[in-house]
Amino acid sequence: MPELPEVETIRLQLNNVLKGLKITGIEVLTKKSFLGDPGEVKGKKIIGVRRRAKITIIEMEKGISLAIHLKLTGQLIFRKGTEKKYCEQKDGPFAVCELPNKFTRVIISFNNRGRLYFNDLRIFGWIKVINTSSEIGEEKFGPEANDKKSFTLEYFNSILSKTKKPIKLIILDQEKLAGVGNIYANESLYSAEILPTRQSSFLNDEETVKLRDSIIKVLNEAIKHKGSSDRDEAYRQISGEKGTHQNYLKVYGKAGQKCSKCGGIIKRISLGGRGTFYCEKCQH
Ligand SMILES: [Zn+2]
Known part of the structure; x- marks a missing residue:
């Protein structure tokens, strides 16, 4: 499943290509994948693309946004028709050679003739029309795990001191810390030299500092490498190319x-x- 580095890579790339464009059409091929009225976003200009936890938010004028969750197998692929298409047939169901393909659920068209394809093999992902001010799910997520300023040492100490659960389960808990999934939980604990099974409240001060530093460092390195596309994983950059961080993993898999x-x-x-x-x- 895409974690913070993968969703952040998609966000940065979408922000580059979509900012300033107008949505000219939304074609919903699978009803379950789109929640809300496509008519509400048609003709709207895109102000920018944000992220909260693993949710990508395409923000438009007049207070309307599209929130997108990729869940297990979602992909967002942008094509303008003129550029060279990235294609690897051996990727099987996750190949994006010809689009739309049989897993394309929603197609969003823009006024520069660009198209954004939302592919989702398992159909757990979704696109929702929301009010920008509704701050989607804000109350349910902890601070962003790659952000030194919101994920403070003081905050980390306070959540660890309250629980005897294994440390790995705590850093995976999205209500406590947003964006860390299984790959980066394993990698961060290895980097900090702490066993995944350690009781959270028993981490000493030095270990807590080291683990927080490791989480921030591991996530930001993975963003630099444009995320991880492990074997059998759907995650792709918006060009259709894989991420490269799977080549830098130390323990996962x-x-x-x-x-x-x-x-x-x-x-x-x-x-x-x-x-x-x-x-x-x-x-x-
Ligand atoms: Zn070793």
């Missing part, structure tokens, strides 16, 4: 392989139903 720091073997356990990867020599 690497059970049985050697730890790059100590040469020990990476272990895999299940924690809260999710694949959990760690090095028992480096992480304590």
